[in-house]
Amino acid sequence: MKRWIVLFYMLTACALVFAGEAKPLAEDPVLEARLKSLSQELRCLVCQNQTLADSNAPLAEDLRKEIREQMHAGKSDKEVVDYLVARYGDFVMYRPPMKRSTMLLWLGPFVGFLIGAVFLIRTLKKRAGNEDFEAEEE
Amino acid sequence: MIPEIGQFSLILAFCFAIIQGILPLIGVWKNQPKLANTVVPAARAQFVFIIIAFLCLDYSFYVNDFSVLYVASNSNSQLPLIYRLAALWGGHEGSMLLWVTILSVWTMAVTMFVKNLPESFRIRLIAVMGLVSIGFLAFILFTSNPFERLIPAAMDGRDLNPLLQDPGMVFHPPVLYMGYVGFSVAFAFAIAALLDGRLDITWARWTRPWTTVAWVFLTLGIAFGSRWAYYELGWGGWWFWDAVENASFMPWLVGTALIHSLAVTEKRDAFKVWTVLLSICAFSLSLLGTFLVRSGVLTSVHAFATDPSRGLFILLYLVVVIGGALLLFALRAPNVGLGERFGVVSRESMLLANNVVLAAAAGSVMLGTLYPLLMDALGAGKISVGPPYFDAVFVAIMVPGIFLLGLGPLAKWKKANLPEIGVRIRVAAVISLLSAVLVPFIMGKLTAMVAMGVFMGVWVISTTFVLLINRVKTRGMTGAKLIDTLKSIPLAFYGMLVAHLGIGIFVLGVTLVKGYESEQDLRMDVSDTATIQNLVFRFEGVKDITGPNYMSSQGSIAVSQNGKEIVTLKPEKRFYPVQGSVMTEADIKPGIVRDLYVSLGEPLENGAWSVRIYIKPFVQWIWAGCMLMALGGVLALSDRRYRVANKKAAMDAGYVPGVEA
Amino acid sequence: MSKLVKSLLPLALFFIVVGFLFKGLYLDPHEVPSPLVGKPAPLFNAPVLAETGKKFSSEEMKGKVWLLNVWASWCGACREEHPVLMDMSKISEIQLYGLDYKDTDAEAQDVLKTAGNPYKLVATDMDGRIGIDYGVYGVPETYLIDKSGVIRYKQIGPITKELLYTKILPMVKELQR
Structure with a gap:
């Protein structure tokens, strides 16, 4: 019996704590987090310096609503992005797709880095010749 | 009048x-x-x-x-x-x-x-x-x-x-401009040296402190801007890879490379062609940045109302200044001597490897910034290049650079012994690896990115200490003599240590805040509470206040930890009647291990508001790191060697120290 | 010689960049071309403005060359464009249909009453759904749709007189053949 009383008090105590606990704004916080992380990679077309997540433009709101509904209906992130790309073009993606036209963008820096490294090593070798150098203290 | x-x-x-x-x-x-x-x-x-x-x-x-x-x-x-x-x-x-x-x-x-x-x-x-x-x-x-x-x-x-x-407006633009306009001095030194046929040690020695001063300003300017964005935009972002941010970041990267290559040129009279090219590039990128902002060729938050005739004017100016400089470079560079020689593995080569990394990094930022324009100009369609691209490519290029940063300063000038360096960094490597596992374990979530970031950050910090200990050891350290030994080490060396330490702190800050920040979008009625980790946020309502030129709804949110109230945050939603615009003013309780960041969303019914609460662990480390980098620059500048050395160089070269101009 | 060529490399790279920057001065970074051009226009079925209960289906337009102008009473640039639309309505080859985007019936009707109605018919898109399907991001936008229902051209922003006579009208005539 005593155990039950303790449990009862514990439950009501919890209830008291939670009585004023603020509720998440979104009905489904998990889906909302997914929406947020996806829309952060998407560009708002109206105020073009903002992501879809940050923009307050009416179109951004409509699109967030649309994405929320699609996610709710079980669409994957990729399907949602494809839906938007079909309407607004690659422009909506802050992560440019890997295509022939963006090959240079994605690989250029690494190729540049490698060329630089090879060039440096070759130059250093050529300069040093066969000489043996003495280490120099500070 | x-x-x-x-x-x-x-x-x-x-x-x-x-x-x-x-x-x-x-x-x-x-x-x-x-x-x-x-x-x-x-x-x-x-x-x-x-x-x-x-x-x-x-x-x-x-x-x-x-x-x-x-x-x-x-x-x-x-x-x-x-x-x-x-x-x-x-x-x-x-x-x-x-x-x-x-x-x-x-x-x-x-x-x-x-x-x-x-x-x-x-x-x-x-x-x-x-x-x-x-x-x-x-x-x-x-x-x-x-x-x-x-x-x-x-x-x-x-x-x-x-x-x-915002107070940020008072400091950020002048300091930033001091930085990127300051590279004009290094640029002028380069052009004057090319014209004068005097690309030598004296030139390098003179360029170095001026470059460092400009670099210190630029570092501070970028950090101020980032800090400002952090609290002004209401959601705690601190870097957006916006075209204009990139425009100030490219000169920073190239300026950083320049500071390092100047060290080689000053010491060995070597790689002068490269160093002079960097001097030209640092300022050219500052000018390019000005063009990008003023011409409106790229969409950016910072773009003012634009006008093609202005763009055309600046472009013409770029062609004259940068084109002229590069033409002069092309004509003079082939006749520049090689300078002293040094081993393939040496401090010199490490410094130059740093240059390859920084140049490639600057290249990636430039490519990402200009690529949408490039595609559009070729009629290949419109694309956007944003944070996901830069986070991937820029970081991937910087990783080997950060790793080298730990090794480079341990390498001896002229010829370094790799196995010897390997022995010296054993402890640092172990500490870094352990941290990479332990920190995520303590924070409660392990991701590859976090482990990598923590490794890099701790790696830089621990190798920096290894470096200091080594330096002290070689000078003989016992008891009371330690202070004397520490005093005898030149300030320039401390400058390097502190700046590198700053990078380590910065990397840790970025990693931890990205990995572990938490965000809650809540609906809060008056006296509602939200419990996040061991903190309780209590919403005490909103009152109207009047500022000098705005009206504001100021929320009040009391934060307590373990039942003890630690702070009351007062985020605002301001209305500026002249432009009819609404601004979100977040309120932040900064801290060493975490910031509490609260901003007001929209009013809901019955006095309730939507409230955003963020906990941003270690975010202040980002700017602390930048401050340390700048401090490192200041320390390096204060080194007595500079003035003495400058006089000496002038004498050596046969110039009599001039009478006051 | 090869040394000189090598040292000219930075200058050459710079001029390539300048070339692009110069071109960039005359491009508008805000204008995003539609991927829908050359693709079938999304079908829609929407209420007709001012005619309660009546619906317009875009399928009715099969076999005709038509223009769909997306507009709204709250949009300033649309007012700027309006006189050109009025001109268009007098050209017999052009079939101009309106899509009233995220608007209210009353306000939209008000505009048409005071400034004149250039449209054969105005469909309404109060919640912006059709707008999303058409990739509308800034009104006014105008789509030129051919006999088989394929979008052939999209104008973002107001149609100017010049554009009407040099581009749109010739295209319409061409497509009608």
Whole structure:
């Protein structure tokens, strides 16, 4: 019996704590987090310096609503992005797709880095010749 | 009347810039000392008149002279004084005036502090700065006159964009400009050295401190901007890879590379071609940044109202200045000597490897920034290149660089022994690996990115300490002598340690905040609480307050930890009636291990509000890291060796230290 | 010689960049071309403005060359464009249909009453759904749709007189053949 009383008090105590606990704004916080992380990679077309997540433009709101509904209906992130790309073009993606036209963008820096490294090593070798150098203290 | 004085001063400054830029070069070329010696007086006269123009414009802001178009468009009689004064650089015309003012400040400094240089070199140096100034003054006078009158005068001004009404506006632009305009000195040194055929150790030794000063300013300027964005935009982002941020970041990367390659050139008289190219590039990228902002070719938050004729003018200016510089480079570079030789594995080669990394990183930022334009120009479609791209590519390139950063300073000059370095860094490697596992374990979530980031951050910090310990050991350390030993180590060495430490702290901050920040979007009724980790946030309602030029709804959120109240945060939602805009002012409780960040969303029914609560672990480390980098630069500059060495170099080269100019 | 060529490399790279920057001055970074051009226009079925209960289906337009102008009463640039639309309505080859985007019936009707109605018919898109399908991001936008229902051209922003006579009208005539 005593155990039950303790449990009862514990439950009501919890209830008291939670009585004023603020509720998440979104009905489904998990889906909302997914929406947020996806829309952060998407560009708002109206105020073009903002992501879809940050923009307050009416179109951004409509699109967030649309994405929320699609996610709710079980669409994957990729399907949602494809839906938007079909309407607004690659422009909506802050992560440019890997295509022939963006090959240079994605690989250029690494190729540049490698060329630089090879060039440096070759130059250093050529300069040093066969000489043996003495280490120099500070 | 005052605006006319300003306008007239600007015209006079333009005339003096022409004298400063052209006559002395002819003088040196034709060997006519009279012409050549006009350089310093002309530069100083230009400085005086630009300062007068600057003060005239700021005076017009001070007295709310709305008969000046620029004042009427960027200020308002209700605007607090400090923002009225800072509003000078709140728009296009004024920020160009700030640009040229800072250029003349740098020129003035050069005329005061550069001595002991061969006459022809010094004259060419100052003249080149004059040439840079001519273009900018012409740009202001012909396309962007800040003194243009508005007749009839406006009743009141259209106000400074409320986004800019912030203490950040007072410091960020001048400090940032001090940085990127400051690279003009290194640029002028490079051009003067190429013209003079004097690409040598003296040149490198002289360029180095000027580059470092500019770099310190640029570091601080970027950090201020980032900190400002962090609290101003209401969601705690601190870097957006926006085109204009990139425009200031590219010169920073190249400037950082330059500081390191100058070390090699100064020590070994080697890689001069590369170093001079970097000197040209750092400033060229500053100019390119100016073009990108002013021309509107890229969409950016910072873009002011744009106008193609302005863009065309700056582009032409770029072609003349950068094109001319690179042409001179192309003609002179093939005849530059190789300098001393050194081993393939050595401190020198490590410094140059750092350059490859930084150059590739700067290249990736530039490619990402310009790629949308490139695609559009080729008709290949419109794309956006944003944070996901930069986070992937830039970080991937920097990783080997950060790793090298740990090894490089341990390598001996001229010839380093890799196995020996390996032995020295064993402890650091172990500490870093352990941290990479332990930190995520303590924080409660392990991801590859976090482990990698923590490894890199701790790696930099621990190798920096290894370096210090090594240095002390080689000098013999016992008991009381430790202090003496520490004192005997030159400040430049500490400067390097501190700057590198700053990188480590920065990397940790970025990693931890990205990995572990938490965010809650809540609906809060009055006296609702939200429990996040061990913190309780209690919403105590919103009250209306009136600011000097805005109305505000100020929320009050009490935060307690373990039942003890630690702070009451007061985020605001402000309404600025003149521009009819609403601003979100977050309130932040900064801390060493975490920031509490609260911002108000929208009012809901019955006095409830939507409230965003963020916990941002270690975010302050980001800016602390930047401050340390800047401090490192300052320490390096304070090193006594500089002045002594400069005199010595001048003597060695057979120049008599000059009489005061 | 090869040394000189090598040292000219930075200059060459710079001029390539300048070339792009120059081109960039005359491009508008805000204008995003539609991926829908050359693709079938999304079908829609929407209420007709001012005619309660009546619906317009875009399928009715099969076999005709038509223009769909997306507009709204709250949009300033649309007012700027309006006189050109009025001109268009007098050209017999052009079939101009309107899509009233995120608007209210009353306000939209008000505009048409005071400024004149250039449209054969105005469909309404109050919640912006059709707008999303058409990739509308800034009104006014105008789509030129051919006989088989394929979008042939999209104008973002107001149609100017010049554009009407040099581009749109010739295209319409061409497509009608």
